[in-house]
Amino acid sequence: MSLTDLESKLRDRSLKCTPQRLEILKALHEAPAHPSADTVYRIVQGRFPSVSLATVYKTLDTLVEIGEIRIALVSEGKTLYDTRMSNHxxxxxxxxxxxxxxxxxxxxxxxxxxxxxxxxxxxxxxxxxxxxxxxxxxxxxx
Amino acid sequence: MSLTDLESKLRDRSLKCTPQRLEILKALHEAPAHPSADTVYRIVQGRFPSVSLATVYKTLDTLVEIGEIRIALVSEGKTLYDTRMSNHxxxxxxxxxxxxxxxxxxxxxxxxxxxxxxxxxxxxxxxxxxxxxxxxxxxxxx
DNA sequence: TATTAAATAAGAACTATTATTGTTTAGAAT
DNA sequence: ATTCTAAACAATAATAGTTCTTATTTAATA
Missing domain, CATH: 3.30.1490.190 (Ferric-uptake regulator, C-terminal dimerisarion domain)
Known part of the structure; x- marks a missing residue:
């Protein structure tokens, strides 16, 4: 969860550490467990209204790829994410x-x-x- | 899998035993394991071209409800079905x-x-x- | 500070799925 | 066998989640 952690993970892959990404990661942790892309989007909107839904989707993909978050599962057609990376x-x-x-x-x-x-x-x-x-x-x- | 089995399951819930349903169930068993709705649809098309995709979806729902098939899992946005009902x-x-x-x-x-x-x-x-x-x-x- | 590859916003497009509607049909009742 | 009726159907429109496209902006390096 730590931002330093995120920054180095991004840097290691020459990905940029943008304010949008930080805000989306923050929202993921503030959201109730297993949020959908839409849930994250709404939270981000409150503080960073210019962020688009497409950016949320793209960033969630990226965060999964670098191992910051996981896909918990798909429920009712929606992909639900998980910030808990430990085995459960x-x-x-x-x-x-x-x-x-x-x-x-x-x-x-x-x-x-x-x-x-x-x-x-x-x-x-x-x-x-x-x-x-x-x-x-x-x-x-x- | 037996048709008698299906017929009685349907009858028990006062559901109709239509040729479409039989054909879709047959296609499910002929398909490679864990077919999607679309995969089933294509197989059915070969023998029963008038069957609509909506009917395939509806029938898959019904078959899940009466316990003839299961949802295996959701992969890449597609629901994959399973004809194996035993625990695996x-x-x-x-x-x-x-x-x-x-x-x-x-x-x-x-x-x-x-x-x-x-x-x-x-x-x-x-x-x-x-x-x-x-x-x-x-x-x-x- | 200039450069540039990457990220972004906006919104169109795509895809799986569901809902609607008018017609047909399986199966029970006659 | 014929009639009847709820259920199922085909056709297709609609919806929702997600991805793609493009022009613009920006983070991070030189």
């Missing part, structure tokens, strides 16, 4: 599309991974998606 | 978007699942997505 999993509600972090340690997965996939593919990470119905949708308040 | 996982290539089945038994996941999620959500299934680079993209033939 997700719960996805099939009713409202809401995504929640699931913090469980699945050692077995990491353990069996190399032997199963090693010879055939370069596996970079693995993630579990739990599908179901979130509490809100399951027990809506009357 | 997927490998997704970040270069070409190719999806492969991963047949490993992750008991730990099923085991820890109820205690972790039980109180908070209705979890219906869980699936691992392995992200990486497939062999073709990793070692392209010269």
């Amino acid at each position: 999993h997700h719960f996805l509600c099939r009713c409202c599309g809401h995504v929640e972090d699931v913090d469980i340690q699945l050692d077995c997965m990491e353990n069996c991974l190399p032997q199963v996939m090693g010879k055939y593919h370069q596996v970079e990470r693995s993630e579990v998606v739990f599908h179901g119905v979130c509490q809100k949708c399951f027990q809506p308040e009357i | 996982h997927h490998f997704l290539c970040r270069c070409c978007g190719h999806v492969e089945d991963v047949d490993i038994q992750l008991d730990c996941m099923e085991n820890c699942l109820p205690q972790v999620m039980g109180k908070y959500h209705q979890v219906e299934r869980s699936e691992v997505v392995f992200h990486g680079v497939c062999q073709k993209c990793f070692q392209p033939e010269i």
Whole structure:
């Protein structure tokens, strides 16, 4: 998250450290977890109204490429991003599309991974998606 | 997969067993694994040219609802379907978007699942997505 | 300060998907 | 077998998320 970190990551690839990029990264961290491009765009708009949606999309791509953020998953046709880069999993509600972090340690997965996939593919990470119905949708308040 | 199976599933919900639906289901099984709506549409076109793309989408929805097929995952903006209903996982290539089945038994996941999620959500299934680079993209033939 | 490759804003274009509407049809009832 | 009706259909318009294009601006280096 640190800006120095970002700056050096950008510099290493001879990418420019623009105010738009900084603002978009800031917005990503201020947004509720797993924001969409549109969510980020709205937050940025508040402080930097000249930023275009296309720039937000382009910057999100760039941030994913340099490893500052990740794509959490795609829900209801929208790409949702994640600023948490550490290993964790997700719960996805099939009713409202809401995504929640699931913090469980699945050692077995990491353990069996190399032997199963090693010879055939370069596996970079693995993630579990739990599908179901979130509490809100399951027990809506009357 | 059996048509009798499909017919009864449809009848149970008072849905009609139309030739379009049968043809689309057939196409799903003839298609390479994890076809998109468009892939299915093209196959159906060959034998049943009057079928519209909208009908394919609607039917895929219906087939998911009645549990004949699943959504495997969303890759590169396209929803990919799966005729394999038994528990398995997927490998997704970040270069070409190719999806492969991963047949490993992750008991730990099923085991820890109820205690972790039980109180908070209705979890219906869980699936691992392995992200990486497939062999073709990793070692392209010269 | 001048230079230049990269980034930007604006908005058109594209693509997957969904909605609308008028017509047809599967399957139940007669 | 014929009639009936809700459901499904084809055609196509509409929508939404995302990407592309182009002319302009700017960060960072020389």
